[in-house]
Amino acid sequence: MARHVIAPVDELPPGTRKFLEIDGRPIAVFNIKGEYFGLMNRCPHQGASLCEGPLIGLAQSNNPGEIEYTKLGEIIRCPWHGWEFDIRTGQSYCDPRRFRVKAYPAHVEPGASVVKGPYVAETIAVSVESDYVVVEL
């Protein structure tokens, strides 16, 4: 598992996402209220760029007429057929047995640590003053 620097933290404020390609794989990284999540940006259903979809919540119901809406802003809805995935885990809510999106751990590391290590992405200008969002894959 290699670590890849995605962006300085101020380039990925809460509520934003960033698309990039790492080792030929399309990846999206989200900042949801200060937490970072990485997902493979390809829908396992028919291959849409999954992360272009809106972030929604999860409507569930135990009984007719009783609807619970939870996980607001944590569910990505595919821009094509609307399949829903939990961005924390890649879990599908449509067919959890067969489908999931690959999730990649993402987190913030202090600038000093990324610059020191062997993991600096060559395309990203690194300055030690800042903290960086790092994704592992």
Added chain:
Amino acid sequence: MNIQFRENQEAASPLTVKTAIADCDIHPARATRTELYPYLAKRWQHHLEVYGVHAYQGMMEGPPYPKAQPNASRRDAYPPEGGPQGSSLSFMQKQLLDPNNVQLGVLNPLNTGQGIRNHELAAALCSAINDWQIDKWTSKDKRLKASIVVGNEDGLSAAAEIRERAGDKNFVQVLLLSRNVEPLGQRRYWPIYQAAEEAGLPVGVHAFGFGGNPITPSGWPSYYIEEMVGHSQCQQSALASLVLEGVFERFPKLKMVMIEAGFGWAPSLAWRLDKVWQRLRSEVPHVKRPPSEYIREQVWWTTQPMEDPESREDLFDVINWIGWDRLLFATDYPHWDYDEPSRVLPAGVSEANREAFYLGNARALYGIG
């Protein structure tokens, strides 16, 4: 469609993109409300501004149910220059035609003049849409072919429009919708079939419409999801009507294309029709042969939405009954239930059938070399 889960998504995705395909259900949209005005007489421009459109359907603007996504379309299909999904040729080329190697794209405009009570206005709007299809789409990209839209509730003006366009290579079929004022086999629609048969053009029946009747045979349902499954029920009654009113018998060269309503139901409908026809044929003596024969000889089917049974063998059984020479691949671009060409057909199909499915059948039916 996703019959067998593929472990390795990377390997699975670019399967067919290099093979040329036909896409037999593409929906072009207007970028602005007034985009048709150059093709409409001043009289009708004023009419639209002053009176608007009076449809058979209760809700005058838009569809009877809210759609899953804006304009019922893919969220990634907004053209960069603005406007609704499907309204930009250059973006359609970039997003659909080029990457999927679409060699033949059949345009099926919705929200035309169909289902409008004022038949003169309906005819004028349909004719304007047909001009617009040439100007904005088919003359600019030779891969695209248009469908002649007609004022469906007025068989005579519809037939006149078909005759006027007959022989024009920009057009490859006549387009009707499945929900009409009456079932599609009835006499008011016969002039359409006659003119289409004379012109050698197939008649496409696309799911949807503005006939004003409840969208299911048991009334108005609560949810959009019920409308989605209702399209196959509506198409079934349209097809039963075409058979039982004797349309196929009267117009033996007529070719019909069932668009966007599935096809898994075709065998069971045909079996049921055959069974009751054996017992009740004296009621419809003009239906001279078992209904399944007309259906198998005169009906084609577009693939989107593909049936999605758990076992691909079930799908192959249905297709074997229908005939591998009868399916026409379609994406339904830019609509949200779009089918991705490389993902719809499971493994295990012979090369010849695969080629027919993706391209050959459409080229043969629409007469594209």
